[in-house]
Amino acid sequence: MPIFILFICQMSGYILAIESSCDDTSAAVIHNGKILANIVVTQQIHEQYGGVVPELASRDHQKNIVPVVMQALNHANIQKKQLAAVAYTKGPGLLGSLLVGSCFAKSLAQALELPVLEVNHMQAHILAHFIEEPVPKFPFLCLTVSGGHTQIVKVNSPVDMEVIGETQDDAVGEAFDKSAKLLGIQYPGGPMLDRIAKMGNPNRFVFPDVEMKGYNYSFSGIKTAILYFLQQNIQKDPTFVENNLADISASIQSCLVEILLKKLRRASRELHVNEIAIAGGVAANSWLRLKLDEESKKNSWSVYIPKLEYCTDNAAMVAMAAHFLYDNKSFGTLSSSPLPRWSLNC
Numbered sequence: 001m002p003i004f005i006l007f008i009c010q011m012s013g014y015i016l017a018i019e020s021s022c023d024d025t026s027a028a029v030i031h032n033g034k035i036l037a038n039i040v041v042t043q044q045i046h047e048q049y050g051g052v053v054p055e056l057a058s059r060d061h062q063k064n065i066v067p068v069v070m071q072a073l074n075h076a077n078i079q080k081k082q083l084a085a086v087a088y089t090k091g092p093g094l095l096g097s098l099l100v101g102s103c104f105a106k107s108l109a110q111a112l113e114l115p116v117l118e119v120n121h122m123q124a125h126i127l128a129h130f131i132e133e134p135v136p137k138f139p140f141l142c143l144t145v146s147g148g149h150t151q152i153v154k155v156n157s158p159v160d161m162e163v164i165g166e167t168q169d170d171a172v173g174e175a176f177d178k179s180a181k182l183l184g185i186q187y188p189g190g191p192m193l194d195r196i197a198k199m200g201n202p203n204r205f206v207f208p209d210v211e212m213k214g215y216n217y218s219f220s221g222i223k224t225a226i227l228y229f230l231q232q233n234i235q236k237d238p239t240f241v242e243n244n245l246a247d248i249s250a251s252i253q254s255c256l257v258e259i260l261l262k263k264l265r266r267a268s269r270e271l272h273v274n275e276i277a278i279a280g281g282v283a284a285n286s287w288l289r290l291k292l293d294e295e296s297k298k299n300s301w302s303v304y305i306p307k308l309e310y311c312t313d314n315a316a317m318v319a320m321a322a323h324f325l326y327d328n329k330s331f332g333t334l335s336s337s338p339l340p341r342w343s344l345n346c
């Protein structure tokens with residue numbers, strides 16, 4: 001009986017999770033796999049620079065982290081002394097940003113004499129699928145698409161993931177953001193381009209795809225093709241972008257999404273996996289969501305798309321990953337350092 005009580009106490013612990021890998025300061029609380037709070041503060045300072053400035057991001061994390069954590073605890077209606085563990089994003093991400101979250105989490109854990117849980121940001125994006133029903137069945141393929149990554153991951157279990165293909169240069173989020181910048185679309189480029197593209201014709205212009213080996217991707221070629229395409233057309237007509245912005249945006253978006261889907265279709269066919277998930281910031285893209293829905297009907301895929309708030313960076317996904325790590329007794333150490341590059345395969 002006492003052993004049983006001890007087991008229940010361990011399973012029902014509250015875990016505080018902190019995410020600070022880029023420009024969102026976020027804290028969440030999870031209890032028995034259920035998210036009780038998820039506070040996200042997106043830094044506005046980068047807007048005037050048209051992209052994330054790493055030094056400013058870490059300074060803003062320093063300002064935000066205490067109020068964000070306090071808000072998460074208040075929202076979950078718990079006190080620090082009720083916590084069973086503190087989790088944080090150890091990598092990949094911007095070193096300065098990661099340092100703020102990791103130093104804060106480890107200090108808090110040490111002060112409260114709690115274990116720490118070290119979470120891989122990309123694993124967390126994938127495990128965001130377990131926050132709410134319906135959840136994918138193992139094994140599933142996850143197209144993980146963000147500002148820094150583009151990968152197809154074979155997910156065998158919450159703690160066993162294999163990257164089977166990835167970009168060899170730019171991430172697709174970068175391709176969205178850089179294309180938006182070339183078109184003069186204001187920051188944040190990806191979501192704005194998505195919005196403008198809704199009014200355009202996706203078949204009006206075609207941009208070339210670069211053939212890559214296996215399930216790998218490349219997005220630097222299409223970025224250069226877009227640059228030359230714009231330069232040539234602006235030379236002929238200086239108002240070209242202004243007059244065709246929606247069609248150009250829709251065509252770029254359609255080409256980027258088709259590049260993503262081509263490899264995903266192939267991986268699904270060759271590996272005989274029909275459970276398909278998407279994760280990461282670009283999973284918020286409306287055209288990608290629409291096309292995946294069409295693909296699910298054509299290929300008998302079961303497609304899993306997280307809620308918008310769980311696609312972009314948030315601590316709820318870190319909390320979900322921490323929940324699995326805690327169950328697996330995969331605890332971290334106070335002496336470990338953030339890893340700006342941390343592959344899922346390691």
Ligand code: KG4
Pocket residue numbers: 022145146147148149172173174176177188189190191194280281282283284285286311312313
């Ligand atoms: O996962 P995330 O929030 O941060 C990283 O870990 O990178 O992803 C951010 C990326 C940015 O490149 C952003 O432009 C892109 O996701 N993104 C979108 C959309 N929403 C966010 N790209 C295209 N369409 C969207 N609706």
Ligand code: ZN
Pocket residue numbers: 121125146147280281312313
């Ligand atoms: Zn992310």
